[in-house]
Amino acid sequence: MSNNLVISIDAMGGDNSPRVVIEGLALAAKKNPDARFLVFGDSSRVNEILKEYPSLSKVCEVRHSPEVVRNEDKPSAVIRNRNTSMFMAINAVKQGEAQAVVSAGNTGALMAISKLTLKTIQKIHRPAIVTIMPHRTGRYVMLDLGANTECDALNLAEFALMGNVFAKHALDIERPRVALLNIGSEEMKGKEEIHQAAKVIKNSHLDMDFIGYIEPHEIPEGKADVIVTDGFSGNIALKSIEGTAKLVIRLIKDSVKKSVMAKLGLPFMLGVGLRIKKTMDPRLYNGAMLVGLNGLTVKSHGAADALGYSVAVSNAISLARRNFVTTIREELEHVDLDELLQEILYDAY
Amino acid sequence: MSNNLVISIDAMGGDNSPRVVIEGLALAAKKNPDARFLVFGDSSRVNEILKEYPSLSKVCEVRHSPEVVRNEDKPSAVIRNRNTSMFMAINAVKQGEAQAVVSAGNTGALMAISKLTLKTIQKIHRPAIVTIMPHRTGRYVMLDLGANTECDALNLAEFALMGNVFAKHALDIERPRVALLNIGSEEMKGKEEIHQAAKVIKNSHLDMDFIGYIEPHEIPEGKADVIVTDGFSGNIALKSIEGTAKLVIRLIKDSVKKSVMAKLGLPFMLGVGLRIKKTMDPRLYNGAMLVGLNGLTVKSHGAADALGYSVAVSNAISLARRNFVTTIREELEHVDLDELLQEILYDAY
Numbered sequence: 263m264s265n266n267l268v269i270s271i272d273a274m275g276g277d278n279s280p281r282v283v284i285e286g287l288a289l290a291a292k293k294n295p296d297a298r299f300l301v302f303g304d305s306s307r308v309n310e311i312l313k314e315y316p317s318l319s320k321v322c323e324v325r326h327s328p329e330v331v332r333n334e335d336k337p338s339a340v341i342r343n344r345n346t347s348m349f350m351a352i353n354a355v356k357q358g359e360a361q362a363v364v365s366a367g368n369t370g371a372l373m374a375i376s377k378l379t380l381k382t383i384q385k386i387h388r389p390a391i392v393t394i395m396p397h398r399t400g401r402y403v404m405l406d407l408g409a410n411t412e413c414d415a416l417n418l419a420e421f422a423l424m425g426n427v428f429a430k431h432a433l434d435i436e437r438p439r440v441a442l443l444n445i446g447s448e449e450m451k452g453k454e455e456i457h458q459a460a461k462v463i464k465n466s467h468l469d470m471d472f473i474g475y476i477e478p479h480e481i482p483e484g485k486a487d488v489i490v491t492d493g494f495s496g497n498i499a500l501k502s503i504e505g506t507a508k509l510v511i512r513l514i515k516d517s518v519k520k521s522v523m524a525k526l527g528l529p530f531m532l533g534v535g536l537r538i539k540k541t542m543d544p545r546l547y548n549g550a551m552l553v554g555l556n557g558l559t560v561k562s563h564g565a566a567d568a569l570g571y572s573v574a575v576s577n578a579i580s581l582a583r584r585n586f587v588t589t590i591r592e593e594l595e596h597v598d599l600d601e602l603l604q605e606i607l608y609d610a611y
Numbered sequence: 612m613s614n615n616l617v618i619s620i621d622a623m624g625g626d627n628s629p630r631v632v633i634e635g636l637a638l639a640a641k642k643n644p645d646a647r648f649l650v651f652g653d654s655s656r657v658n659e660i661l662k663e664y665p666s667l668s669k670v671c672e673v674r675h676s677p678e679v680v681r682n683e684d685k686p687s688a689v690i691r692n693r694n695t696s697m698f699m700a701i702n703a704v705k706q707g708e709a710q711a712v713v714s715a716g717n718t719g720a721l722m723a724i725s726k727l728t729l730k731t732i733q734k735i736h737r738p739a740i741v742t743i744m745p746h747r748t749g750r751y752v753m754l755d756l757g758a759n760t761e762c763d764a765l766n767l768a769e770f771a772l773m774g775n776v777f778a779k780h781a782l783d784i785e786r787p788r789v790a791l792l793n794i795g796s797e798e799m800k801g802k803e804e805i806h807q808a809a810k811v812i813k814n815s816h817l818d819m820d821f822i823g824y825i826e827p828h829e830i831p832e833g834k835a836d837v838i839v840t841d842g843f844s845g846n847i848a849l850k851s852i853e854g855t856a857k858l859v860i861r862l863i864k865d866s867v868k869k870s871v872m873a874k875l876g877l878p879f880m881l882g883v884g885l886r887i888k889k890t891m892d893p894r895l896y897n898g899a900m901l902v903g904l905n906g907l908t909v910k911s912h913g914a915a916d917a918l919g920y921s922v923a924v925s926n927a928i929s930l931a932r933r934n935f936v937t938t939i940r941e942e943l944e945h946v947d948l949d950e951l952l953q954e955i956l957y958d959a960y
Contacts, residue, residue, distance in 0.1 A: 445850070478848075498792065498844050506831055538863060
């Protein structure tokens with residue numbers, strides 16, 4: 263492929279693959295005419311579906327992969343099998359044939375193969391999972407969401423750096439406001455590693471608008487563009503947010519169902535319902551991204567439909583187009599976060 | 612006071628004290644005719660407001676306290692001043708004159724004086740903050756919410772025990788379902804101390820319906836009655852839930868405002884709005900309780916109105932009526948959680 267912008271696709275992951283994957287690609291390709299796709303999977307099945315999408319076909323190169331990673335496969339087993347569509351798709355990024363890979367397959371396997379194959383960026387200690395979420399007036403990103411249940415100050419500072427670059431590239435925000443998730447705004451509140459991370463970030467001269475601590479209830483107000491936290495807390499916050507949004511909407515629906523009066527009023531509320539759906543539609547926030555590796559891995563939800571899948575692909579394209587991984591490397595060139603942390607810890611004595 | 616059910620009241624804490632406090636007491640007294648109150652504060656001001664509530668006056672004993680804990684006071688300073696309404700109100704519990712204390716004052720001060728004065732229950736290592744929250748079909752309790760940012764397995768097991776007793780007494784659930792907050796349902800997911808806590812609880816023969824792990828998005832569905840977690844994660848979950856509930860309702864309001872059509876439909880939706888408000892009204896969930904001490908301390912929100920304050924008082928009454936502290940002590944008589952944890956850790960080698 264001559265075009266520089268190439269995304270590698272695991273066509274076999276997810277509930278309705280490869281059909282949903284191809285349908286999603288078609289949507290993403292329409293929005294991103296400069297992108298090309300390396301599609302790994304059962305080539306006869308993939309090519310048959312591709313026939314329905316002639317303009318997509320022109321930007322796809324299909325490569326046959328004889329095997330598939332199943333949902334029940336253990337990460338320890340899949341990393342040894344180089345014949346799966348997932349392995350081959352990730353490997354294409356390693357070989358420099360693509361800048362990012364998208365898969366809707368088994369999360370654990372995707373993480374394991376990505377780490378093994380792409381390797382962590384030099385100077386980054388741990389990759390993180392990041393996603394895009396809606397707030398009242400826009401979108402924000404949060405990381406880590408579960409790759410690292412325990413994090414030290416250095417990990418958090420690295421997440422801040424990666425999240426900052428991620429938000430610039432994926433949300434198109436020139437100077438994202440970066441905040442550390444904490445349970446209070448006072449300097450002494452929360453955990454020691456958070457206080458240390460704040461110091462590392464402040465003293466790092468990273469090109470970043472670091473605004474200090476943020477509490478979870480301030481996130482929906484849009485106070486920050488990048489929320490940095492450990493994988494346990496991030497996962498807790500993310501799932502609390504998702505669960506509560508669903509609860510409130512469910513309570514409203516339950517309540518409307520019980521009321522004849524409310525049912526009469528429903529037609530008037532159609533526009534409001536649509537607008538809320540447009541803001542909160544989980545398909546528009548599909549895609550968890552594994553960052554910190556030499557290449558970008560995007561995990562689409564296994565149950566995502568074509569629209570959801572296309573969002574994951576579009577995110578991969580946005581990040582690849584702006585050389586996400588290279589930017590992280592460049593930002594790290596001028597700074598040694600590890601050394602900085604040691605200095606701060608030393609000063610504390 | 613001859614009656615056994617006595618609640619000690621710090622009449623001077625909070626934004627509109629002592630008026631809101633007395634108004635709240637009047638509401639709580641109506642619902643709990645067997646309760647009596649020891650009211651600490653500026654006696655002339657308190658008595659003047661009490662004149663407006665003759666039936667409340669009959670169940671109140673006002674005691675003068677010359678000083679007040681202010682919002683800006685440091686915990687280290689307030690614990691030395693025995694003349695504040697807060698100190699005197701807590702001390703009444705220590706002296707056995709009351710079973711619980713309610714204050715809308717400075718949280719840090721309330722925690723500090725409570726710990727110092729009431730002391731931790733023997734066999735309990737750390738007190739916890741617990742609150743009551745709404746789920747889709749009822750209410751649940753969650754602890755710890757911030758008293759302990761780092762917790763080991765033993766702390767978590769103790770929180771489970773206290774939360775179980777708390778839910779029985781405050782929610783009137785005969786056999787609460789107790790769950791540990793985690794980021795996955797698989798046994799290996801999450802943190803080591805959570806896995807160990809699960810083992811301690813399972814092997815403790817505590818009288819408890821322990822249902823294992825719960826993920827945050829399952830909480831609103833009402834899968835458990837008691838959610839056990841460390842103070843950092845609990846605070847993150849609580850504030851994420853509060854923030855998101857507000858966000859969704861705000862998005863709907865914003866959207867209705869923008870639409871003439873929706874405004875026309877509003878009268879039909881009045882019932883739905885009221886029902887949602889009735890379920891989600893934060894005043895109905897006012898009161899964070901400090902449990903694990905020899906006596907119960909209830910913190911009302913500083914900005915609570917009379918209804919909110921009455922909820923905090925009613926919670927104190929429910930727990931006192933059923934001898935909350937004694938039940939915790941009794942449950943601990945038959946079990947040594949500390950020893951159990953040591954055994955489990957030993958077995959792991």
